[in-house]
Amino acid sequence: MQRSCRPVRDFGTNRSGGSSRAVPGGDWTMKQPDVLIVGAGIIGLTLAYELLQRGQRVHVLDQSAVGQGATRAAAGMLATDEELSEPLHALAAVSRVLYPQLVRQLFDETGLTSGYLELPFQLRQAKQTVLFERVGQVDPPLLVRALRQAIEQRGGVIEEQVSVLRLLRDNGTVTGVETSRGQQVGRQVVIAGGRGSEPLLQTIGIPIDTLPVKGECLSVRLTTGRLEQTLFHETVYLVPKADGRIIIGATEHVGEESTTVNAGSISDLLAAAIDVYPPIRDAALVDIWSGVRPQTRDGLPYLGRVKGIDGLLVATGHHRHGILLAPVTAQVLADCVMNRKPEVTLEAFCCRRHEEENICRSD
Numbered sequence: 618m619q620r621s622c623r624p625v626r627d628f629g630t631n632r633s634g635g636s637s638r639a640v641p642g643g644d645w646t647m648k649q650p651d652v653l654i655v656g657a658g659i660i661g662l663t664l665a666y667e668l669l670q671r672g673q674r675v676h677v678l679d680q681s682a683v684g685q686g687a688t689r690a691a692a693g694m695l696a697t698d699e700e701l702s703e704p705l706h707a708l709a710a711v712s713r714v715l716y717p718q719l720v721r722q723l724f725d726e727t728g729l730t731s732g733y734l735e736l737p738f739q740l741r742q743a744k745q746t747v748l749f750e751r752v753g754q755v756d757p758p759l760l761v762r763a764l765r766q767a768i769e770q771r772g773g774v775i776e777e778q779v780s781v782l783r784l785l786r787d788n789g790t791v792t793g794v795e796t797s798r799g800q801q802v803g804r805q806v807v808i809a810g811g812r813g814s815e816p817l818l819q820t821i822g823i824p825i826d827t828l829p830v831k832g833e834c835l836s837v838r839l840t841t842g843r844l845e846q847t848l849f850h851e852t853v854y855l856v857p858k859a860d861g862r863i864i865i866g867a868t869e870h871v872g873e874e875s876t877t878v879n880a881g882s883i884s885d886l887l888a889a890a891i892d893v894y895p896p897i898r899d900a901a902l903v904d905i906w907s908g909v910r911p912q913t914r915d916g917l918p919y920l921g922r923v924k925g926i927d928g929l930l931v932a933t934g935h936h937r938h939g940i941l942l943a944p945v946t947a948q949v950l951a952d953c954v955m956n957r958k959p960e961v962t963l964e965a966f967c968c969r970r971h972e973e974e975n976i977c978r979s980d
Contacts, residue, residue, distance in 0.1 A: 649803065650803045652668050652803060653805070654677045655679075655794065655813075656677075656679060656686075656808070657682075658679075658687055659757065660942075661677055661932075663764060663946065664809060665677050665768050666773075669768060671951055676774045676801065678781055679775070679779070681777065687909060688757055689906060690833075693856065694752070694847065697752060699740055700849075704966075711960060712944045715948065716944055723763040726767050730763070731755050731760040731763050732859050734859055735754075736754070736857065757940060779798055790928045791806050791926055808932070808933060809933055812827060812829050812909060812911045823969070827912060827913055828871065830870065830873075831907055831909050831910075832907060833906070834864060836858075836862045836905075837865065837897060838901045838903050843857070844894065848894060853866070855890055876909065910936050911936065916936065918938075918946070918966055920946060920967075921959075930950060949961055
C-alpha cells in the first residue's frame with residue numbers, strides 16, 4: 618500500500634557569513650519580559666521564536682544547556698498519523714504544514730540549515746508495510762542551533778545553567794519564578810521544561826501526571842552507498858540524514874531518568890538495524906546518546922492556559938512527538954499568550970483534565 622504526502626524541498630546547506638540580514642527588535646532592553654519561558658528544548662525555543670515574531674519580549678531559562686533534554690533523544694522524524702493517537706491528528710496536520718515555512722525563514726534569517734528533508738518512508742507494523750512517497754524530517758541539533766541564533770538576533774534572551782526552584786504567585790496570578798540566581802518576573806510564564814515541569818507546577822499546587830521514558834540512539838555512516846528512505850519498523854527505525862549519517866533508535870525505558878547508555882541496548886539496536894538493512898553491519902559508528910522524554914498518563918501533551926491561574930501556561934508532555942508538534946505548539950501557545958483563539962481546540966490537552974472536577978471544558 619502506498620500513500621502520498623505533500624512534497625517539500627530541502628532548504629539547502631549553511632551559507633557562509635552567518636546572519637543574512639538584521640532582524641528588527643535586536644536592540645530591546647530586557648527588563649521585565651512579556652513572556653518568561655521555562656525550558657530551552659525544541660518546544661520552548663520554537664515558542665520563543667514565534668512570540669518574538671509577534672512583537673513580544675521573551676526570556677528563556679533552562680537548567681542545563683539549550684536542547685540537551687528530551688530534544689537530544691529525537692531522530693527528527695515528522696511522524697505519520699499511523700504512529701499517532703487520534704486526538705493528535707489535527708495538531709500534527711497543522712504542524713507539518715508549518716514546518717517548511719519555519720525552516721525556510723530560519724535559513725533566511727540566520728543562514729543555518731535545519732536539516733529538513735522529505736524522503737520515502739517505509740512503515741512496518743503488525744506484519745503490514747505501508748509506503749509513503751514523501752515524509753518530512755529535520756536534524757534536531759541543527760534546528761536548535763538555527764532557532765537559538767534567530768532568537769538572539771531578534772533580541773530574545775536565553776539563560777542556561779539556571780535552576781528554576783518555584784513559581785511566584787500573587788493570589789490567583791503567577792508573576793514569575795524563583796531561580797538559583799534570584800527572582801525573575803514576567804507578565805506571563807510558560808512552563809515547557811519537559812520532566813521538570815511537574816515538580817515546578819506542584820510548587821503552586823497544580824498536579825500533572827508525567828513519567829520519564831529514557832530513549833537511547835546511535836548514529837552510523839555507511840562505508841559505501843547511501844540509504845535513500847526512512848525505515849520505521851516495530852523494533853527499530855533508521856533515519857538517513859543529509860550529511861550521510863543514519864540515526865538508529867530508539868529504546869524505551871519507562872520510568873528511567875538516567876542519561877547513561879547501556880551497551881546491551883546499543884547491541885540490540887544494531888542487531889535489529891542489520892536485520893532490517895544489512896549494509897549497517899559494515900557501517901562506521903559515529904555517536905551514541907540518550908535522552909529522557911516526558912510521557913503523560915493518556916499520551917497527550919499538556920497545552921494552553923492553566924485553568925484557574927492567571928498568567929500561567931504550559932506546554933509539556935509531548936513524549937516522542939515534540940519535534941513534530943513544535944511549530945503547532947508554538948502557534949497555539951502564542952495565540953493563548955496574545956488572547957486569541959487557537960486554530961486547534963485545546964480542551965483535550967488541558968493540564969487539569971485528570972482532576973476530579975472537570976474545569977477544562979471550553980468556555
